[in-house]
Amino acid sequence: MSTVTRQRKSVDIFTQIREHEQVVFCNDEKTGLKAIIAIHNTTLGPALGGCRMHLYATVEDALFDVLRLSKGMTYKCLAADVDFGGGKAVIIGDPHKDKTPELFRAFGQFVESLNGRFYTGTDMGTTPDDFVHAMKETNCIVGVPEEYGGSGDSSVSTAIGVVYGIKATNKVIWGSDALHGKTYAIQGLGKVGRKVAERLLEEGADLYVCDINPTAIEAIVSYAKKLGANVKVVQGTEIYGTDADIFVPCAFGNVVNDDTINVLKVKAIVGSANNQLLDVRHGRMLKEKGILYAPDYIVNAGGLIQVADELYGPNKERVLQKTKTIYSTLLHIYSRAEADHITTIEAANRFCEERLQQRSRRNNFFTHHKRPKWDIRR
């Protein structure tokens, strides 16, 4: 039994979704689609969040994941200062075997049925090309390929934001935001992790990397070779115990738990993975161990910033400028945590909850989506 499953108690469904506005179970026999869409909070505007595809062991695991991910999006929208709410979707299936155009069209129909309350795009296990099929059924898709007039793959901005997060962390620990001269342990070399790895290598950093996909490993090893840079490949859980300076989780959530904290030797954790802490108490354990934790939803907000911007008509320069603010927001969170003697995740949560209180006072006049945008229906 996994650590995650062990620590979860069995509770009734309404207790599980008590913090959420709406949870939609999507079932389509013809295409085999089994998905869950969770809308956490739409105080600031329609819910926005990517769609993950993963072969969950149980439906309960999928529900647990989508509930946490969608709540995280509410906080991410608040931290990034965009007028959207928190939502997320998960498709239960193997992203390497179970994808079909029809499955994504069926998913698009369910998104459309929410009538503008939920906008979605890529996450772990999905790519912009998957959502081109969903776009035939709904306009509520983001991270749309540039050839359709969208902003393109949102992982580009996510990776840029993660690098700003690493720079801010280096500044706090070593007094300089330079990326070189440090070793980073990157878990996951997918859409985000690979881009972060390439940037770090270009800056002269050393890397430990791991991924379950040999092609992803080969790509980064050959890139390093081209640059004459240093990459060591490690297997599975070995990534937690390396002598790297910073651990960069860019695969799945819950990677910071009792087991991994025991073996982590790094000075800081800064990565793109959503929900890195299994529980808030793991934030306290990191603090006690002297490991600086960059709250995930602060650091990985670049993609959100990009796709939120896309809905107003994409502008790359505007996205880049806003993504850069991840650096200053993170420095603010670090100093607030220090001043208030709390963990960095507690400081980030307080910052967002205060913003939500302030914004809730504004009259929120939201009407459902305005115009057909992606007219590619066949």
Ligand SMILES: NC(=O)C1=CN([C@@H]2O[C@H](COP(=O)(O)OP(=O)(O)OC[C@H]3O[C@@H](n4cnc5c(N)ncnc54)[C@H](O)[C@@H]3O)[C@@H](O)[C@H]2O)C=CC1
């Ligand atoms: N794509 C985006 O713009 C954003 C992604 N995130 C988060 O960042 C993380 C990565 O997202 P993407 O790069 O989009 O996903 P992806 O699906 O493109 O890449 C994930 C990578 O992790 C690898 N992986 C899976 N299990 C692994 C394991 N046990 N050990 C090592 N590697 C493993 C996969 O083989 C894949 O290469 C996810 O947690 C996602 O929620 C957060 C914000 C935005």
Ligand SMILES: O=C(O)CCC(=O)C(=O)O
């Ligand atoms: O990157 C996206 O497409 C939306 C943002 C998101 O889902 C996330 O930040 O986890």
